[in-house]
Amino acid sequence: MNQRSKLLIIDDEEIVLDSCTQILAGDDIQIVTASNGTLGLQLIKEIMPDLVFVDLKMPGISGLEVLEGIHDFDPNMVAIVITGYATVSSAVEAMKKGAYDFLPKPFTPDELRLIARRGLEKRRLTLEAITLRKEKEMLREQFAAIVSHELKAPLGAVQQNLFVLVDELSNQLTEEQKGRFERMKTSISDLINLILTWLRVLSVDVNKIQETFHPTSIASAVSKAVEIVQPHATRKDIEIIPSIEEPLKFVNGDEGTLVETLVNLLNNAVKYSRSGSQVLLKAEEGETDILISVTDSGIGISKEDLPYIFNDFYTGKSDQAVEKGSGIGLAITRRIVEAHHGVISVESEPGKGSTFMIRLPALKVPEHA
Amino acid sequence: MNTKIMMIDDDPDFVAGIKSILEKANYSVNVAYNPKDGFQALQVEHYDLLLLDIMMGRGAEGIALARKIRKDPKLKEMPVLIITGLREQIAFLFPGQSVHPHFVENDELLEKPVEPKLLLEKVKALLRLAEERKSKIQE
Numbered sequence: 001m002n003q004r005s006k007l008l009i010i011d012d013e014e015i016v017l018d019s020c021t022q023i024l025a026g027d028d029i030q031i032v033t034a035s036n037g038t039l040g041l042q043l044i045k046e047i048m049p050d051l052v053f054v055d056l057k058m059p060g061i062s063g064l065e066v067l068e069g070i071h072d073f074d075p076n077m078v079a080i081v082i083t084g085y086a087t088v089s090s091a092v093e094a095m096k097k098g099a100y101d102f103l104p105k106p107f108t109p110d111e112l113r114l115i116a117r118r119g120l121e122k123r124r125l126t127l128e129a130i131t132l133r134k135e136k137e138m139l140r141e142q143f144a145a146i147v148s149h150e151l152k153a154p155l156g157a158v159q160q161n162l163f164v165l166v167d168e169l170s171n172q173l174t175e176e177q178k179g180r181f182e183r184m185k186t187s188i189s190d191l192i193n194l195i196l197t198w199l200r201v202l203s204v205d206v207n208k209i210q211e212t213f214h215p216t217s218i219a220s221a222v223s224k225a226v227e228i229v230q231p232h233a234t235r236k237d238i239e240i241i242p243s244i245e246e247p248l249k250f251v252n253g254d255e256g257t258l259v260e261t262l263v264n265l266l267n268n269a270v271k272y273s274r275s276g277s278q279v280l281l282k283a284e285e286g287e288t289d290i291l292i293s294v295t296d297s298g299i300g301i302s303k304e305d306l307p308y309i310f311n312d313f314y315t316g317k318s319d320q321a322v323e324k325g326s327g328i329g330l331a332i333t334r335r336i337v338e339a340h341h342g343v344i345s346v347e348s349e350p351g352k353g354s355t356f357m358i359r360l361p362a363l364k365v366p367e368h369a
Numbered sequence: 370m371n372t373k374i375m376m377i378d379d380d381p382d383f384v385a386g387i388k389s390i391l392e393k394a395n396y397s398v399n400v401a402y403n404p405k406d407g408f409q410a411l412q413v414e415h416y417d418l419l420l421l422d423i424m425m426g427r428g429a430e431g432i433a434l435a436r437k438i439r440k441d442p443k444l445k446e447m448p449v450l451i452i453t454g455l456r457e458q459i460a461f462l463f464p465g466q467s468v469h470p471h472f473v474e475n476d477e478l479l480e481k482p483v484e485p486k487l488l489l490e491k492v493k494a495l496l497r498l499a500e501e502r503k504s505k506i507q508e
Binding site for chain 2: 152153154156157158159160161163164167168
């Protein structure tokens with residue numbers, strides 16, 4: 001830390017305040033003391049210390065109350081309680097109330113130095129984590145803005161001119177040429193939609209979907225997803241075989257994104273399968289959750305790729321001769337599943353196929369109730 | 370006299386597409402490629418309708434321009450058709466107002482890219498509304 005660390009000691013015994021100050025004093029540290037809890041809390045708000053030592057047993061407001069005050073004011077402030085041997089149980093209580101550590105009396109100067117250093121280190125790491133989180137958030141928003149303007153805008157302009165050309169040339173174009181224009185328009189609108197999906201997932205907090213969660217039928221999501229992927233499967237001569245255990249409990253969730261999740265998995269399964277093979281889609285009830293699995297007998301995923309496949313923009317290292325993905329489908333899928341408090345996992349053997357499994361917490365009421 | 374339309378958008382390719390649709394329908398179209406030139410042009414000459422892009426330059430400069438137009442006594446009655454690639458963001462900024470963004474008195478919103486037929490319908494509707502308001506005031 002380039003700034004001086006600020007340390008506050010709250011204790012009713014003057015000798016403790018003095019000795020602590022002497023032991024800890026240094027160039028990189030500013031020490032402030034308070035002789036009771038009320039004054040301590042006031043100083044906390046005024047100087048916003050990085051680290052607070054607080055005695056548990058004081059006349060007036062107690063150390064535990066000071067801890068609560070610290071936590072209410074700034075949960076990231078690091079507090080260490082000072083306590084006599086006789087009150088170890090209250091030290092435990094203090095840890096529960098958010099104290100980072102405790103220092104039993106009497107303590108040696110080295111013990112105090114060590115625990116203070118650890119406390120300040122903890123504070124530094126906490127602040128660093130907060131900064132990183134903020135930066136990540138900003139990057140994500142900036143990325144969204146760049147994608148929207150730099151990718152979507154030119155595509156929109158191309159599409160606009162296609163619209164106009166079709167319109168202006170309508171008397172001169174042959175049916176075959178009109179068909180070609182239509183296909184161009186379709187491809188571009190698919191691209192624009194893909195960009196919108198990226199934008200939605202990268203710029204918007206997926207957890208926002210939780211605001212509209214309600215009891216949702218997995219059976220219905222499954223059949224919708226199969227319907228969407230069916231044309232892709234038919235083109236590749238692949239059979240999708242759904243098997244849904246009935247009745248199936250509902251999950252608390254958002255149908256649209258759950259369908260998106262299943263579509264992603266099914267599309268992948270079809271994409272990486274050989275013509276003429278089958279893709280199995282199973283939904284069944286576990287003890288407390290719903291288990292959905294998608295199994296293909298396709299090319300599989302190599303061991304070295306397996307740990308990374310749910311990461312953003314990961315498309316695999318091994319150069320297998322298949323259609324390349326955008327590397328974002330599984331990352332989106334994972335985020336949606338996690339927003340539903342679920343877990344996604346994968347088992348795969350190269351050359352034999354893969355199984356993706358999603359576990360979602362089930363609601364207690366069965367589907368037909 | 371020809372109906373005169375001003376278009377403010379920083380994307381020349383997009384402008385070319387829109388301009389071509391409007392000119393084929395016998396509108397006279399002038400273009401400014403940034404909000405500053407656009408506002409100046411609006412001061413110099415009277416236009417029946419403004420087509421306005423939102424995301425220009427460093428951000429949502431179109432919104433700032435719409436605010437200036439709303440404050441200008443000469444311009445605030447002018448109908449404005451906002452054409453933007455950012456419908457979702459607009460809807461987010463102004464929830465429940467996706468059709469009439471109400472940046473200015475009389476406006477409508479279209480999303481980029483826009484089908485020629487839809488564009489001409491909206492333009493015609495906005496011009497007709499403006500005409501009706503004018504005759505009401507004169508009565």
